[in-house]
């Protein structure tokens with residue numbers, strides 16, 4: 207059996223939100239870690255630079271190559287600067303993982319319209335801004351892979367109207383960019399994670415809610431940020447060379463079940 211080659215060897219990647227809020231590992235941190243383990247050089251972007259530095263320390267302790275960059279992905283100037291930093295530091299750009307996102311549990315009658323705008327800017331516009339500056343560099347070197355972190359909340363009501371709306375928008379953005387930039391060799395895909403256990407949600411979950419999330423999957427198991435990260439490795443790699451415009455659901459089967467069946471599980 208030949209020794210396995212790292213799947214992202216020679217590639218340069220950007221991961222936004224590469225730190226993790228609070229204790230534990232989030233989707234961005236897990237993705238940046240696996241990208242580095244698979245041989246990519248990784249720019250770790252975060253608004254809270256010390257969070258990105260924690261990810262960097264972990265990656266460097268394993269011998270990986272990465273560096274941090276402080277940016278607010280809702281700012282176009284910062285998005286331009288972060289792309290330029292990746293190209294200046296590592297000479298090219300192959301992979302952009304748009305991971306930053308957050309939710310607020312409010313209905314349209316509860317949410318302040320300015321808060322709505324803030325969530326659209328953070329969850330959706332940010333991905334347009336980073337892509338807008340990444341695409342010309344990717345096109346210059348013959349192509350690339352953009353991965354947008356959506357959610358099953360983009361196709362299911364989630365008791366968080368701004369989150370659901372923005373994540374549905376992420377899916378629209380993904381298929382539009384995939385169509386518009388395919389002939390430049392740029393693949394654009396989304397990952398729709400289900401109820402994975404990360405610090406983003408851990409703080410608001412009781413043991414009962416956590417068990418319920420697990421039981422709503424058809425596998426009856428809990429998802430982790432590593433499940434999301436492995437999906438990102440695949441979409442980033444040349445193994446996915448003919449995959450674009452897709453939404454890869456990573457949810458243990460939570461969304462495939464009929465809402466009125468499997469009452470016994």
Ligand SMILES: NC(=O)c1ccc[n+]([C@@H]2O[C@H](COP(=O)([O-])OP(=O)(O)OC[C@H]3O[C@@H](n4cnc5c(N)ncnc54)[C@H](O)[C@@H]3O)[C@@H](O)[C@H]2O)c1
Nearest residue numbers: 223225226227232233234253278279305306307357399402
């Ligand atoms: N946990 C789940 O169950 C779940 C399910 C579906 C989708 N998701 C998606 O996963 C993504 C979150 O992943 P995570 O686990 O890495 O979250 P996280 O909150 O742990 O980490 C996100 C990082 O983004 C940084 N950040 C926040 N605002 C920023 C900004 N304006 N500019 C730059 N960085 C900023 C934070 O400082 C933080 O370190 C989101 O897109 C979320 O919608 C999560």
